[in-house]
Amino acid sequence: TAGINASYNNSIGDMPFTGQDGNNPIFALYHAPVSWNLNGYGYQRPDNGKQINFRGGSFDNPLWSVHKNFAETKSDRFITGFNLAYEFTDWFKLSYRLGNDNLLDKRTIFRDIYTGGNPNGYLSFDDVRRNELNSTFAANFNKKIIEDLSFTLVLGQDYNKRTSSNSVIIGSELVLPGIANTNNIKTFDPGYKYDTKRTLFGVFGDLTFNYKNYLFLNLVGRNEWSSTLPTDNRSYFYPGVSTSFIFSDAFDLNKNIINYGKIRVGYSKTARDANPYLIYNTFGQGVFSDGFTTGITFPFNGLAGFTVANTINNPNLKPEFTTEYETGLEMKFLKDRIGFDFTYFQNKNTDGIIPLDISPASGATQTIINSGETKSNGIEILLNTTPIKSRDFKWNVNFNFSKIKSEVVETFPGVDKIFLGGFSGNPAIFAVKGERYGSIIGSAYARNDNGDILVDDDGYPLFEDGKNLGYVEPDWTGGVSTNLNYKGIFLSAQLDVRRGGYIYSGTEELLDFYGVSAKTLHREEDYIFPGINATTGLANDVVVKRNGTWYNGAYPNEEYVYQNNWVKLREVALGYNFKLAGINYVRNIELGLFGRNLALWTKIPHIDPESSAFGTGNAQGASRFNFPSTRTFGMSVKLQF
Numbered sequence: 001t002a003g004i005n006a007s008y009n010n011s012i013g014d015m016p017f018t019g020q021d022g023n024n025p026i027f028a029l030y031h032a033p034v035s036w037n038l039n040g041y042g043y044q045r046p047d048n049g050k051q052i053n054f055r056g057g058s059f060d061n062p063l064w065s066v067h068k069n070f071a072e073t074k075s076d077r078f079i080t081g082f083n084l085a086y087e088f089t090d091w092f093k094l095s096y097r098l099g100n101d102n103l104l105d106k107r108t109i110f111r112d113i114y115t116g117g118n119p120n121g122y123l124s125f126d127d128v129r130r131n132e133l134n135s136t137f138a139a140n141f142n143k144k145i146i147e148d149l150s151f152t153l154v155l156g157q158d159y160n161k162r163t164s165s166n167s168v169i170i171g172s173e174l175v176l177p178g179i180a181n182t183n184n185i186k187t188f189d190p191g192y193k194y195d196t197k198r199t200l201f202g203v204f205g206d207l208t209f210n211y212k213n214y215l216f217l218n219l220v221g222r223n224e225w226s227s228t229l230p231t232d233n234r235s236y237f238y239p240g241v242s243t244s245f246i247f248s249d250a251f252d253l254n255k256n257i258i259n260y261g262k263i264r265v266g267y268s269k270t271a272r273d274a275n276p277y278l279i280y281n282t283f284g285q286g287v288f289s290d291g292f293t294t295g296i297t298f299p300f301n302g303l304a305g306f307t308v309a310n311t312i313n314n315p316n317l318k319p320e321f322t323t324e325y326e327t328g329l330e331m332k333f334l335k336d337r338i339g340f341d342f343t344y345f346q347n348k349n350t351d352g353i354i355p356l357d358i359s360p361a362s363g364a365t366q367t368i369i370n371s372g373e374t375k376s377n378g379i380e381i382l383l384n385t386t387p388i389k390s391r392d393f394k395w396n397v398n399f400n401f402s403k404i405k406s407e408v409v410e411t412f413p414g415v416d417k418i419f420l421g422g423f424s425g426n427p428a429i430f431a432v433k434g435e436r437y438g439s440i441i442g443s444a445y446a447r448n449d450n451g452d453i454l455v456d457d458d459g460y461p462l463f464e465d466g467k468n469l470g471y472v473e474p475d476w477t478g479g480v481s482t483n484l485n486y487k488g489i490f491l492s493a494q495l496d497v498r499r500g501g502y503i504y505s506g507t508e509e510l511l512d513f514y515g516v517s518a519k520t521l522h523r524e525e526d527y528i529f530p531g532i533n534a535t536t537g538l539a540n541d542v543v544v545k546r547n548g549t550w551y552n553g554a555y556p557n558e559e560y561v562y563q564n565n566w567v568k569l570r571e572v573a574l575g576y577n578f579k580l581a582g583i584n585y586v587r588n589i590e591l592g593l594f595g596r597n598l599a600l601w602t603k604i605p606h607i608d609p610e611s612s613a614f615g616t617g618n619a620q621g622a623s624r625f626n627f628p629s630t631r632t633f634g635m636s637v638k639l640q641f
Contacts, residue, residue, distance in 0.1 A: 001084070002082075006080045011074075017065060020613070022060060025065045028062040030625055031054075031055050031510070033515075033516065044068070050114045074105070075104065075106070077101070077103045079100070081098065083097045091141060092140070093139075094140070097134070101130075107125075112178060113177040120172065120186075121171075122171065123174060125168070128166050136156060136159075137157055138154055139155045149209065152210070155204075157203045158204070159201055161197075167193045173185070173187035197227070200273065205219075205220065214246040216244045217241075217243045218241065218242045221239045224271065228276050229273055229279070229319060236319045243264070244264040244265075246261065247261045256335065258333055259333065261331045263329055267326075272320040273320075279313055283306040284307055285306065311365070320349070320351050320353050322347055324346065327345075329341075341382040343381075350373050353368065356368075356418060372433075374407070374437055375406065379401075381400065394484070397482045399479070400480075404473065408433050416433050417430040420618040426465060427443070427469065429622065436473055437473060438621060440622070441467065442556070442557030442561075443464065443557045444463065444556050453531040454532055457535055459542030469502065469557060474498050474501040477499075478497045479495060490573075491574050492571070493571065494569075494571045495567065495569055497566075498566050500564070501563070502621060503604065505562060505606065505624075507606050508607070511606060526545070527546050562604045566601065571595065572595050576590070586639060589637070589638070592635060592636040594633070594636065595632065596630075610629060612626065
């Protein structure tokens with residue numbers, strides 16, 4: 001047999017500015033005084049074209065961000081595949097697969113003249129090319145050993161090659177406003193082109209024994225050679241073994257009561273190589289800055305300049321390994337009216353490949369290391385029920401529950417915590433030795449031995465920096481979904497729950513700072529902070545006003561850390577399935593209405609607690625003017641032929 005497949009996708013995106021970018025409209029909207037009429041005052045002066053802005057600095061009027069600045073992406077993606085298989089006998093087959101994924105993404109960022117952070121304007125063209133080639137050859141054996149015992153063996157090799165190219169043109173000063181063209185660039189910054197190449201070669205084996213279709217033993221092994229690791233460490237092997245026993249088929253059970261039962265136990269080890277170019281030290285474009293001027297970027301006056309990169313790479317880098325043990329029980333009762341799937345697991349991650357912050361006195365700010373050890377264990381439970389089932393009506397209710405607890409066992413010799421992400425000051429997210437993975441480290445109230453908050457002689461609370469304000473991973477997550485079907489009409493809903501862990505709300509902190517939160521309405525009232533004077537040891541009795549000075553520094557990060565508990569109505573859908581009489585080639589038509597992210601219940605003010613200021617990486621647990629989840633309403637039409 002042989003087959004060819006191909007697909008092409010073209011997408012055009014008008015992307016919002018997000019994160020800590022001054023063009024992020026959420027920043028400016030949340031900062032806006034309640035007295036400011038956004039639509040009434042406008043966003044651009046008619047006499048000179050300059051921005052009308054209530055805040056100034058690098059933060060723009062949100063209407064200016066929307067109408068004058070943009071970030072666009074235009075991408076073309078080609079995915080092609082070829083497969084070939086030949087069955088020599090009924091127990092031996094050879095197969096080959098070749099696939100290629102090619103992406104071309106053209107990104108344009110335009111910030112018009114008089115933009116807050118770029119008063120002279122800014123324009124960049126970033127062309128990104130990515131290509132991934134996969135080649136897999138496998139030999140498949142499937143044969144009986146004796147009457148009730150058979151085996152399946154797959155032996156093979158695969159080849160993976162990933163290349164990327166990033167070519168950037170940057171203009172830091174424009175000639176005229178409103179024109180996103182290289183001819184409108186007055187001052188070019190040195191462009192750059194960055195190419196990467198990664199090759200991974202592997203061989204693998206997968207052997208499964210099958211006894212009477214109810215007892216299975218699976219053995220797997222894989223060896224890889226990676227181009228991104230040093231020569232002595234680029235070959236690594238990882239095995240796995242698992243067994244499962246379908247006892248409902250092995251024993252004479254009453255199928256009307258227990259119609260399915262399965263026990264499984266497994267061990268697996270997986271590995272991950274490094275990103276490209278983390279072994280040898282490199283040079284980068286020379287840049288000089290004094291913190292007050294725009295600085296100097298080389299080449300300068302025709303003179304080239306390079307500097308050693310700020311990251312010290314690691315010529316002894318090793319692959320990262322994860323070892324996992326898992327056991328589970330799956331059962332179904334009363335002809336699938338009730339079923340559950342229970343899993344318990346333990347895993348251990350060693351030699352994680354991460355950047356470690358180091359003293360700038362070393363000539364660099366980071367070095368690449370193999371970190372210590374992180375372990376976790378947990379349970380996952382799925383419960384499926386069908387309370388009502390008749391010829392015309394069916395009602396399903398499904399529950400899920402997950403509880404995972406991690407621990408940072410070792411970090412790195414001489415290091416108690418490793419930076420995972422966050423702000424350059426307080427707070428930030430760290431992996432702290434002896435704690436759960438991901439801790440919020442920041443400023444906290446200074447307290448006496450009784451736990452009372454200490455206050456200075458001016459009536460302001462005292463702080464301590466570098467305190468652990470809580471772990472970010474949840475204690476548990478869960479959910480419930482339901483499905484009702486009646487004669488082609490269906491209604492479904494999904495509810496998600498999270499309990500435990502902590503989140504820092506930088507959004508609320510800045511809302512207080514700018515005086516736009518509800519609590520700042522009391523700024524003119526007399527107030528005594530409940531605490532103990534650090535000098536006298538007596539209760540604080542100093543009267544203050546909670547004005548701009550107060551909110552500029554009276555509260556530490558601890559004040560804005562909350563338990564990250566929430567409940568979300570994730571989705572509701574209503575629809576109808578039907579057939580058209582006399583049109584046989586249309587098997588089914590489905591008309592549907594749906595809504596997503598419809599409701600949120602939480603005690604965390606102002607923010608969507610699922611949002612993260614630092615993306616989807618390791619630095620979770622901080623939110624600062626993030627775009628909330630989008631509430632979506634829509635309709636769908638599906639046809640089956």
